[in-house]
Amino acid sequence: MNDIFILYDDEYHEIRKILSRLKEESNSRLVFLADRNGQAIAIIGDLDELDSTALASLTAGNVAATDSLAKLLGSKGFHSLFHEGEKENMHISPIGNHIILGVIFDEKTSLGLVRLRVKKASSELSAVFDNIEKKKERGELPSSPPPFSEITDDDIEKLFRGR
Amino acid sequence: MPFINNFTKEIHLKIVYYGPGLGGKTTNLQYIHNHLDHHRKGPLVTLPTETDRTLFFDFLPLDIGTLKGGYKVRCHFYTVPGQVYYNATRKLVLKGVDGLVFVADSQVERYDANLESVENLMENLKEYGYNFNDIPYVLQLNKRDLPKIMSVEEMLKGLRLKNEPYFEAVALKGVGVFETMEAIVKATVAKLVKGFSL
Numbered sequence: 001m002n003d004i005f006i007l008y009d010d011e012y013h014e015i016r017k018i019l020s021r022l023k024e025e026s027n028s029r030l031v032f033l034a035d036r037n038g039q040a041i042a043i044i045g046d047l048d049e050l051d052s053t054a055l056a057s058l059t060a061g062n063v064a065a066t067d068s069l070a071k072l073l074g075s076k077g078f079h080s081l082f083h084e085g086e087k088e089n090m091h092i093s094p095i096g097n098h099i100i101l102g103v104i105f106d107e108k109t110s111l112g113l114v115r116l117r118v119k120k121a122s123s124e125l126s127a128v129f130d131n132i133e134k135k136k137e138r139g140e141l142p143s144s145p146p147p148f149s150e151i152t153d154d155d156i157e158k159l160f161r162g163r
Numbered sequence: 164m165p166f167i168n169n170f171t172k173e174i175h176l177k178i179v180y181y182g183p184g185l186g187g188k189t190t191n192l193q194y195i196h197n198h199l200d201h202h203r204k205g206p207l208v209t210l211p212t213e214t215d216r217t218l219f220f221d222f223l224p225l226d227i228g229t230l231k232g233g234y235k236v237r238c239h240f241y242t243v244p245g246q247v248y249y250n251a252t253r254k255l256v257l258k259g260v261d262g263l264v265f266v267a268d269s270q271v272e273r274y275d276a277n278l279e280s281v282e283n284l285m286e287n288l289k290e291y292g293y294n295f296n297d298i299p300y301v302l303q304l305n306k307r308d309l310p311k312i313m314s315v316e317e318m319l320k321g322l323r324l325k326n327e328p329y330f331e332a333v334a335l336k337g338v339g340v341f342e343t344m345e346a347i348v349k350a351t352v353a354k355l356v357k358g359f360s361l
Binding site for chain 1: 164165166167168169170171175177205206208210219220222224227228229230231232233234236237239241251252255256258259345348349352353355356358359
């Protein structure tokens with residue numbers, strides 16, 4: 001199994017700031033970040049009835065499938081995926097080996113503008129995640145959220161009592 | 164890979180139901196989905212073939228509860244497509260798995276399919292570089308209500324791999340479904356917590 005991915009407050013706020021800017025500058029409806037395992041990291045915009053965890057999971061599945069297709073074709077992977085709908089469109093771009101950036105937009109903007117803004121945001125987000133790695137290596141991040149070491153088997157048992 | 168958002172105080176865990184085709188993996192998730200309060204669950208997402216078999220995965224997000232310290236535990240349950248020829252998509256679903264349930268089919272005629280699926284699981288884990296011994300694992304012996312089934316002892320002899328907890332089940336009727344789910348969630352949370360206390 002892989003390491004545990006902990007997102008601390010500073011980086012979380014930084015990520016939300018970048019996503020908010022991307023949403024505003026690209027005039028899109030929704031911007032989200034997920035990891036490749038399908039977990040939503042942050043979402044900015046109008047969710048409405050949309051389920052954010054399903055959105056992240058299906059997007060990750062989509063990227064995983066197209067990555068495998070790329071490998072079949074002898075390529076390393078696709079830089080971005082674009083799904084065109086009747087009203088809404090979706091632009092998906094993998095960032096590094098772990099993260100996926102998704103943008104949902106309609107006729108209020110254009111694919112060209114979304115691509116342009118995504119490019120800028122991707123490099124900013126890359127920098128944030130690189131920085132997390134560097135901080136980890138330098139031991140500057142707490143190794144654990146404080147209360148974890150105090151959790152007992154009985155506390156875990158209690159998760160299911162009263163279901 | 165467990166994901167912890169320290170700001171929103173959420174722990175996200177990925178749990179995968181593995182096993183041979185038509186063994187009842189999707190039925191497990193459907194039963195859980197149909198028998199929990201709506202505020203604790205997200206939609207059950209299924210990606211089926213034209214004949215209603217799982218093509219890629221089924222997915223069910225569930226709020227489990229809150230741990231001491233205020234951390235909410237949210238589990239993402241996935242099933243893999245069981246049919247042999249869907250290994251490419253099956254392998255993708257395993258990526259980043261935190262806990263595994265093996266849903267075995269108790270019918271005598273499906274025993275070889277169980278063994279083949281276990282072998283396939285081991286190969287796929289190995290290809291990702293995951294160590295099976297490090298991953299919380301629960302065995303479910305499903306379809307115990309059908310005629311021509313193997314005895315529990317016989318099944319355990321071939322399918323129980325590391326003294327993991329096992330449950331007899333009839334997933335269609337809900338027998339053993341929540342017990343299996345609770346066991347894997349507890350084991351996965353315990354593994355995460357212990358990782359921090361080392």
